[in-house]
Amino acid sequence: MTDAPLWTKDKPPRQGLGLMRLRDADGGTPDADRDPVAVVHAALDAGITLLDTAELYGNEDLVGRTIAGRRHEVTLCTKFGVVWGAQSDDWSVHADPASVVASCEASLSRLNIETIDLYYLHHRSEDTPIEETITAMAELVDSGKIRAIGLSNVTAEDVRRAHAVHPILAVQEQWSLASRDVETTMLPTVVELGITLVAHSPLGHGILGGTSDPASPDVARTLADIATGDGVSAGQVALAWVHSQAERRNHPVVPLPGSTSVQHVLANVLASTIRLRDEDIVRLDEVSAATGPIPSR
Template sequence: MRLRDEGATGTDHDPVAVVHAALDAGITMVDTADAYQNEELIGRTIRGRRDEVLLASKFGLVWRDQVAGGFDVRADPSYVREACEASSARLGVDVIDLYYLHHRSETTPIEESVGAMAELVGQGKVRYLGLSNVTAEDLRRAHAVHPIAALQEQWSLVHRDIEHQLLPLIADLGTVVVAHSPTSHGLLQQVRSAADDRGANGLRAALDEIGDAHDATAGQVALAWVHHRQQVHGVPVVPLPGTTSVDHLRLNVAAADVGLSDDELRRLDSLGAAS
């Protein structure tokens, strides 16, 4: 989301180097969106390695005067087609592997949006459909129109709303969860402060202690917890940690090999739920 040509200093923060390091490490999914305003960068970066990439993009968020946080949602059928054509052109591809509706619309019924997205599949412009920032009812209605391959929602130790209503439906439908912000926008990667030690639930202390036992950072443990959601809940889960640094990318990749014990998972579960 934050990859940019501008402002990158040194090889470690070169966005092309970051993406290529991910591909070299065996990561196959690259996720972007028209709202991230970096589709052209992503397209250039993967051009020589397109067959190694499951390319995902999103549509629906329309910025107001380019101000972050201020946006409208457009999901009407004509805009679905327009947005897909524009994203494909910026990415320099004939087909987008996974195409998401970025946010639920309050004005366009989701059946209409997904119906138009399904037409893109029929035309060979998109391979699979996804949703993001929706309700369980949205997912149920959308899936009745066309199979929803992936649902991208926030899921971390301190953001667990997905577990309440969405997760049971996801399991029934066979949809893959793409868990964005698995370290809570970096909050769980930050160095613990004295204030954290005085916290009521001790989550930060637990992350550090478990990390010490695995020779891992607190952020890696938090990311490993999300990796373990697949075995805990029996649904496919793809954590989606973002980074603008090669070094940070390598830490994220290594987190997939942090095997947490049942006791450690239970401890994190209880402390995270209390946050």
């Protein structure tokens, strides 16, 4: 049993922690900075309460172990629907009512919890009408298996149809200086319906934080210039830009950076406190032309 807080329209989480890459060490003792339990506990100790995983990530059992004894501090999110095939790039979506129930029961067992705080459909289905999926998820709410419903990798029309069946708490989509399509394809709909936008990959899978080759040299130079002037890192500035969208749009936006390092978790937490100057936000807007999405997660 848990009394874990669930955000409301008036008080969403400030930031979450994406756990897509959280893994046990491959033999031996993991480096202290990358021990998965240490990473999650560092986030919780720093005030991050929103943890996000998925059945697709193959780590729900690990996530369950990392929060054992601290479940009451966590708003726990997981996702269902995307299933790997025989090949590494072969996947399909299972969103029919029977799969909804089976996936939920399996996730509850792996996570070793009684209730999932926020349960996402991980990807839209071409085969199952979203109304059928959401009806099955609403029954999970009624039975106490989940507390709220979310959507990811869907269209604005999907969100409208789903929300007409049962209130949708959050829509999770890519949003960063490297991927801004959400501003025209999804944001107007979630603002209209009062649905929180969870912005995954706010560092562009590393290309905005210096761990991958930059997608745009102009964006990289501007981030570096602002970061140098403020005594922070380029990645922290990029994350602060996503944070700034909540105030600019007068709508809840929850950045969801992922990390497998205690050091990076703490840097990301610090980024949530940075307030960019209006002129720096304008500079970043101007150099970050809207681009197509980077790989989905």
